[in-house]
Amino acid sequence: MIKDKKRRTARIVALLKKEYPDSGCSLKFKSAHQLLVSTILSAQTTDEAVNKVTPGLFKKYKSIEDFAAADISELEKDIATVGLFRNKAKGIKLTSVELLHRYGGVVPDSLDEIITLPGVGRKTGSVVLGTWFGKAEGIVVDTHVKRISRLLGLTEHTDADKIEQDLMKLVVKTDWIIFTHLIIDHGRAVCIARRPRCDSCVLNRLCPSAERI
DNA sequence: CTCCCGATAT
DNA sequence: ATATCAGGAG
Secondary structure, three states: OHHHHHHHHHHHHHHHHHHOOOOOOOOOOOOHHHHHHHHHHOOOOOHHHHHHHHHHHHHHOOOHHHHHOOOHHHHHHHOHHHOOHHHHHHHHHHHHHHHHHHHOOOOOOOHHHHOOOOOOOHHHHHHHHHHHHOOOOOOOOOHHHHHHHHHOOOOOOOOHHHHHHHHHHHOOHHHHHHHHHHHHHHHHHOOOOOOOOHHHOOOHHHOOOOOOO
8 A cells, every 4th residue: 555655654764864863965065066066976986986086176177167178088087086987077078068058157956957968867967956956856766765765665666767756656755855865874874785784774674675683 | 788987895 | 806886878
């Protein structure tokens, strides 16, 4: 029953809020554009690795214009340690160019517009929308949300868009932004992909996949 | 579906 | 050695 699943979801969210009271974005940024760059860099990469690169990066490239004018191979070297650096350097430069040409240097605050930027997909766009503008047009489904939503039995799907649709029915809208942050915190600390620590998980009794204590 | 990719934990 | 990390594009 969907009603029962919604209650269980609410219980899960409540427990995670108690467990991670300071849950939120762990990227370092001072502007919408810096957040956008950081989020592009964070694809398939730990936020820790991104945060090692961005302070120096934002010191070297101080404006959107600086990123738009960047030499690609130099930018690639500047971000090399995060991996997938060719795709990301291209995305950062082209997105900065597009931002200046089509949006007057202002990061758009709608999902439809922001995902038209090169290198910015639904996940990246949704992160910027939620974290900078406080807007939730959807729920961010990253690798942790994908894995843990399935383990918790909140969805049966593997496709991120379908998982998002299921979650949008289960999570109350006011929790859409915090939900992802809570799941990510939990995914990093307890429900780790390689070895879930079911023995120290506050969701043990609510999780159909848990190894019982 | 495949490719892109370095750092880190196991 | 290998799986995983706030994915996106062709």
